[in-house]
Amino acid sequence: MSKKIAIIVGHPDPAPERYCRALANAYAEGAAEASHEVRRIDVGTLDIPMLKSQMEWKSSPLPLSLIDAQQALLWADHIVIIYPLWLGDVPAKLKAFLEQVLRPGDALSLTAKPFDRKPLSGKSARVVVTMGMPALLYRWGFGAHSLKSLKRNVLWFVGVKPIRDSVVGMIEAKNPNQRFRWLERMRELGRQAC
Ligand SMILES: Cc1cc2nc3c(=O)[nH]c(=O)nc-3n(C[C@H](O)[C@H](O)[C@H](O)COP(=O)(O)O)c2cc1C
Numbered sequence: 616m617s618k619k620i621a622i623i624v625g626h627p628d629p630a631p632e633r634y635c636r637a638l639a640n641a642y643a644e645g646a647a648e649a650s651h652e653v654r655r656i657d658v659g660t661l662d663i664p665m666l667k668s669q670m671e672w673k674s675s676p677l678p679l680s681l682i683d684a685q686q687a688l689l690w691a692d693h694i695v696i697i698y699p700l701w702l703g704d705v706p707a708k709l710k711a712f713l714e715q716v717l718r719p720g721d722a723l724s725l726t727a728k729p730f731d732r733k734p735l736s737g738k739s740a741r742v743v744v745t746m747g748m749p750a751l752l753y754r755w756g757f758g759a760h761s762l763k764s765l766k767r768n769v770l771w772f773v774g775v776k777p778i779r780d781s782v783v784g785m786i787e788a789k790n791p792n793q794r795f796r797w798l799e800r801m802r803e804l805g806r807q808a809c
Contacts, residue, residue, distance in 0.1 A: 618651045618808040621691035623684075625698030625709035629659035634786055634794070635697050635745055641798040642695055642743075645805025654687040658712050666714045673719050685716045693739050693808050694775065696765070699786075700746035700753070704761040713769055733774025740770050741804065743781045750784030779809065 622643055626635040643653045662680040666672050677685060698709050744762055746753060753759055766778045783797055
């Protein structure tokens with residue numbers, strides 16, 4: 616069955632040679648081969664003002680530069696977020712993006728009441744994170760802390776489930792064959808829309 620997929624490339628650097636972008640391309644190509652519809656949000660190319668107060672979060676309108684991105688999240692059946700681990704977490708620009716699009720009062724608003732219907736219920740997600748350290752060290756040594764936080768405190772909180780993940784470790788040390796294998800894996804995930 617054809618699905619609607621929103622791919623968020625969470626790398627702040629818009630340079631095409633970033634590996635996160637290659638992973639996103641491979642996922643999008645696989646999805647297109649299987650006749651899924653894809654919309655892409657490239658955080659590196661967006662103008663994202665930093666939220667500075669709770670009042671702004673609650674009362675100010677969503678910046679015009681982010682309206683298409685928010686609409687894409689509402690449109691999608693499946694959301695893919697791809698980012699590099701920076702200082703053990705999502706890069707600040709991706710965090711700024713999430714703070715902006717997930718705000719009270721908008722279509723995607725967070726709700727204060729735990730049993731209210733969540734704004735992104737019915738959607739699934741995959742989070743793909745690249746990093747310099749080995750994937751096993753991140754998962755078992757560091758407890759995949761920021762990945763868990765993104766999954767539980769952001770995506771699950773707005774109703775997304777299931778949320779799967781891929782951890783691409785030792786990115787700088789990978790040889791071309793290993794990089795190619797990851798791209799093939801992404802292409803297959805894109806075909807399956809999962
Ligand atoms: C500012 C910065 C902080 C980083 N912090 C970490 C880190 O905490 N842990 C880690 O394993 N790698 C870290 N790295 C390495 C990046 O995760 C790695 O370069 C990136 O995943 C490569 O993907 P790309 O080609 O798409 O940039 C950091 C890199 C930068 C530039």
